[in-house]
Amino acid sequence: xxxxxxxxxxxxxxxxxxxxxxxxxxxxxxxxxxxxxxxxxxxxxxxxxxxxxxxxxxxxxxxxxxxxxxxxxxxxxxxxxxxxxxxxxxxxxxxxxxxxxxxxxxxxxxxxxxxxxxxxxxxxxxxxxxxxxxxxxxxxxxxxxxxxxxxxxxxxxxxxxxxxxxxxxxxxxxxxxxxxxxxxxxxxxxxxxxxxxxxxxxxxxxxxxxxx
Amino acid sequence: xxxxxxxxxxxxxxxxxxxxxxxxxxxxxxxxxxxxxxxxxxxxxxxxxxxxxxxxxxxxxxxxxxxxxxxxxxxxxxxxxxxxxxxxxxxxxxxxxxxxxxxxxxxxxxxxxxxxxxxxxxxxxxxxxxxxxxxxxxxxxxxxxxxxxxxxxxxxxxxxxxxxxxxxxxxxxxxxxxxxxxxxxxxxxxxxxxxxxxxxxxxxxxxxxxxxxxxxxxxxxxxxxxxxxxxxxxxxxxxxxxxxxxxxxxxxxxxxxxxxxxxxxxxxxxxxxxxxxxxxxxxxxxxxxxxxxxxxxxxxxxxxxxxxxxxxxxxxxxxxxxxxxxxxxxxxxxxxxxxxxxxxx
Ligand SMILES: Nc1ncnc2c1ncn2[C@@H]1O[C@H](COP(=O)(O)OP(=O)(O)OP(=O)(O)O)[C@@H](O)[C@H]1O
Ligand SMILES: [Mg+2]
Numbered sequence: 059x060x061x062x063x064x065x066x067x068x069x070x071x072x073x074x075x076x077x078x079x080x081x082x083x084x085x086x087x088x089x090x091x092x093x094x095x096x097x098x099x100x101x102x103x104x105x106x107x108x109x110x111x112x113x114x115x116x117x118x119x120x121x122x123x124x125x126x127x128x129x130x131x132x133x134x135x136x137x138x139x140x141x142x143x144x145x146x147x148x149x150x151x152x153x154x155x156x157x158x159x160x161x162x163x164x165x166x167x168x169x170x171x172x173x174x175x176x177x178x179x180x181x182x183x184x185x186x187x188x189x190x191x192x193x194x195x196x197x198x199x200x201x202x203x204x205x206x207x208x209x210x211x212x213x214x215x216x217x218x219x220x221x222x223x224x225x226x227x228x229x230x231x232x233x234x235x236x237x238x239x240x241x242x243x244x245x246x247x248x249x250x251x252x253x254x255x256x257x258x259x260x261x262x263x264x265x266x267x268x269x270x
Numbered sequence: 271x272x273x274x275x276x277x278x279x280x281x282x283x284x285x286x287x288x289x290x291x292x293x294x295x296x297x298x299x300x301x302x303x304x305x306x307x308x309x310x311x312x313x314x315x316x317x318x319x320x321x322x323x324x325x326x327x328x329x330x331x332x333x334x335x336x337x338x339x340x341x342x343x344x345x346x347x348x349x350x351x352x353x354x355x356x357x358x359x360x361x362x363x364x365x366x367x368x369x370x371x372x373x374x375x376x377x378x379x380x381x382x383x384x385x386x387x388x389x390x391x392x393x394x395x396x397x398x399x400x401x402x403x404x405x406x407x408x409x410x411x412x413x414x415x416x417x418x419x420x421x422x423x424x425x426x427x428x429x430x431x432x433x434x435x436x437x438x439x440x441x442x443x444x445x446x447x448x449x450x451x452x453x454x455x456x457x458x459x460x461x462x463x464x465x466x467x468x469x470x471x472x473x474x475x476x477x478x479x480x481x482x483x484x485x486x487x488x489x490x491x492x493x494x495x496x497x498x499x500x501x502x503x504x505x506x507x508x509x510x511x512x513x514x515x516x517x518x519x520x521x522x523x524x525x526x527x528x529x530x531x532x533x534x535x536x537x538x539x540x541x542x543x544x545x546x547x548x549x550x551x552x553x554x555x556x557x558x559x560x561x562x563x564x565x566x567x568x569x570x571x572x573x574x575x576x577x578x579x580x581x582x583x584x585x586x587x588x589x590x591x592x593x594x595x596x597x598x599x600x601x602x603x604x605x606x607x608x609x610x611x612x613x614x615x
Contacts, residue, residue, distance in 0.1 A: 099613070108527060109609045128607070129532045136529025147524050147612060151282040156274065163271040164529035205528065 059084040059213065059244045060105055065114035067100055067267075074100040075111070076267040082260070084212075087235075087245045089255050092264035098248045099217055101264065105246060106139050106215045107131040119212055136165045140206030142216035146198040148190040154201045155186040158208055165209040176204040180234055196227030203234055213244045220251065232257070276541045279518075286510050287542075290592070291550045293506035298554020298588045299561060300496040305580040306562040307489050311570055314423050324350070324373040324450035325457060329470040336469070337445030343463050345455035348372060351446035353437045354429070357409050360399065363429040364437020373450045374422065381418015384432065389414035392427035399430075409440055423572050450474075488569060500591055507546070507595030511539075515603045522603050523611025532604050539603060543596035544589050551588025555581055 060082040067075040074097045082088045090098045103109045104116060107123050110131070116124045119138045126134060135141075148157045155173055162168040177183055180200040190198055199219060206214060216235070220228040232254065239245055247254060255261050263270050280287050330336045339349060350369035355362050367383050367390070381403045384390040391401050396419045401407060405416045407430070414432060421427065438444060453460045457473070464471045515522070525535065559576075566574040 103609050108612070109607075132526055132529060132531050135527070136531075141527060143612060145612075147520075147527075149521055149524065151278050152275075156271075156278075159271055160275065160525070161528045163275075164525070164531070164534060168271045209529075 059086070059119060060246070061115075061117045062105075063115040065101075065104065065111045065116060067097075067104060067109075068112045074267055075104075078114075078267070078269055080262060080269060082244060082246065084244055085239075085242045086260060087239050087247070087258040089258040089261045090246065090248045090264060091250070091255060091261055096264045097267040098264055100267075102215055102217050102246065102248050105213075106141055107135050108141075136161075136209065138211055138213055140209070140211040140214040142199070142202050142206050142214070142219045144218040144221045146190075146195070146202050146222075148198060148201060150190050153187045153189055154182060154193065154197075157190070157201055158205045161205045161208050173204075173208060176208050177201065179207075180204045181230065194227075196223050196230065199223060199227070199231060200234075203231065207238070211243075213246070214238060216245070216247045218248055218250065220249070220254070272538070272541070276538055276545070279538070280542060280545065283514060283517075286514055287546065290507050290510045290546045291553065293503045293510075294547055294550025294588050294592055295554040295557065297496070297499045297503035297591055298551045298584050299557040300492065300499045301587050302555050302558020302580060302584050303562040303565050304489065304492045304496050305583050306558075306566070306574050306577070307485065307492065309577045309580050310562075310574050311566055311572060312485060312489075314572055324348075324452050325474050326451040326453055326460065326464070327472045327474055328449040328451055328464060329472065330445070330447065331468075331470065335443060335445035335447060336449055339446070339449050340467055343460055345453050345457075345460050346451055347454045348452040350450045351434055352448040352450065353434060353441065353443060353445070354447045355437065355441035355443060357440060360395070360409075361429045362409075362437060362441070363426065363431050364434040364441075365431060366434050367431070370431075370450070373452055376423065378421040379418050380421070381416075384414075384417040386433055386436070387412070387414055388417040388432075390418055390420050390431040391416060392429050392431070393419055393421045394427040395430050398428075401430075412436065412440060484569065488565065500587075503550075503591050504595040507543070507592055508598055511543070511596045511599035512602060515539075515599045515606075518603075519606050520611045522606045523608040526606065527608040527612060535603060536600050539596055539600045540593060543592040547589035547592030548585060550592070551585040554588060555584045558584065 062081075063079050065075055065078040066073065078101065090101060092098055104111050105118060107118065107126065108131070110126065111124050114124060115122060121134065123131065123134060149160065152160065154177065155170070158173040158176060159168040159170065162173060174183065174186065177186060180203055182197060182200050182204065185193060185197055193201065199222070203219070220231050223231060235245060235247070236257070247258070249255065328336060328339065336351070339351065348369060350366055350373045352370070353364040355364075371377060371383060379390070389407050391399065396402065399407070401416050403416055403418050407414045407416060420431060461471050461473070522535065562574045566572050
């Protein structure tokens with residue numbers, strides 16, 4: 059599903075990723091772990107086609123993504139990838155429901171019924187018309203997960219999805235990921251949390267831009 | 271969703287939106303009178319120029335009158351005497367109605383030409399005196415029936431027209447204060463002929479030409495002002511939009527991250543710009559209409575009429591200006607990299 063070969067990512071002179079290679083199979087749950095500044099977010103952004111590697115080959119869902127331009131990456135992203143960010147990231151002046159529907163709209167056509175269903179699945183059916191500022195962190199993250207899943211992507215990428223959540227919300231979010239995993243989705247999660255590490259099929263330990 | 275997205279993002283930044291609308295409005299307020307001159311005033315004056323039946327005006331010596339006009343010259347094909355006077359503080363004009371009608375083919379009469387004991391008020395006079403067809407109008411001992419309303423597009427709109435002889439009787443004056451002459455052939459020869467008879471002669475053409483020069487000058491002046499204001503509007507819009515893009519870079523990055531392609535993103539910004547343009551254009555059109563009316567009345571003594579093409583073109587220009595001003599900001603928005611904006615807390 060995801061095959062990286064000799065990936066290098068440089069930001070000016072700093073080399074954030076040095077010669078990384080790995081393979082993640084379809085339906086696998088991979089955890090990326092490592093100390094702060096080791097390159098976890100950088101790697102996830104490359105897999106999510108938010109950014110391009112400086113060198114190397116990265117094939118995601120059968121497509122070589124390393125050489126795509128910005129607009130092609132956007133198109134690839136909306137067809138194949140669901141993104142969950144550590145800081146949630148919602149559009150502040152749109153309601154929870156609209157924040158989900160906007161992803162449908164960018165993908166193809168919005169369907170309010172489906173969007174409500176997705177929000178119901180993450181337990182947010184009682185907060186459809188709330189603005190992000192009226193939602194708790196856990197609630198916002200669940201809306202973001204609903205948004206990431208709405209177009210049924212094969213791959214779900216999450217950067218410390220529970221990093222800003224308390225224990226209870228963390229469990230709720232992890233339950234959603236477990237269900238996705240059992241439905242055969244490919245999941246890549248960046249985490250500091252050893253408990254999450256235990257759930258996954260594999261762990262990629264990164265240090266100073268290299269897999270150890 | 272598209273409409274909701276555009277409307278909501280305008281609403282959350284409504285102050286910035288209003289500033290941009292005002293910038294466009296000022297530009298549109300300049301464009302409207304410019305277009306009005308081209309489409310309306312020029313057309314009106316052009317019509318007068320083209321269809322001027324009369325090409326000479328004979329005036330009496332200072333304070334005198336032309337009691338008997340000697341018109342026996344082969345090139346003179348028609349004359350119409352006018353006697354202007356005031357009664358009860360109302361301006362009147364006595365004339366030979368049939369002849370005057372022929373001399374002034376652009377006159378527009380709602381109703382009928384007046385006969386004996388009938389009056390034809392100009393459109394402004396009718397409004398001022400509250401006269402309409404069929405009303406009675408008393409001047410001294412005489413009573414007139416209003417036969418219709420006259421639209422000349424000129425200062426005659428302020429007068430009430432009656433029969434020449436009745437005018438002489440009421441005013442106690444004798445002879446015309448002005449005679450319109452229509453010439454076919456050598457106009458210079460006719461002028462010489464009339465001057466040899468001690469008449470003061472004015473070419474109508476010259477009057478019209480000076481008006482046309484004034485028209486050109488006013489149009490040029492307005493064009494320059496409009497050019498400056500349009501450039502200022504584009505710059506104003508550019509700066510408000512670019513601040514808007516910078517302010518929204520996180521939001522733009524997020525939209526891209528969740529799949530908003532460049533086409534969609536540009537469409538959202540273009541729609542916002544078009545709405546700014548249309549709103550500013552509509553407001554500016556009405557402000558510009560007042561300005562046009564003022565220019566028309568003060569400089570050309572003609573009321574401007576509402577021309578749909580002026581409205582449409584004003585809106586179109588406003589939208590184009592708004593789009594032009596948003597090109598750079600949109601390029602800026604398209605170049606935003608989602609990773610950069612999503613990074614950091
Ligand atoms: N846009 C950038 N420009 C320059 N350097 C960058 C940029 N993005 C990341 N880096 C550098 O690359 C390295 C890896 O960063 P990255 O964000 O991937 O770390 P991380 O493992 O996600 O850390 P954390 O656990 O704190 O989130 C860091 O040294 C960082 O300073
Ligand atoms: Mg990180």
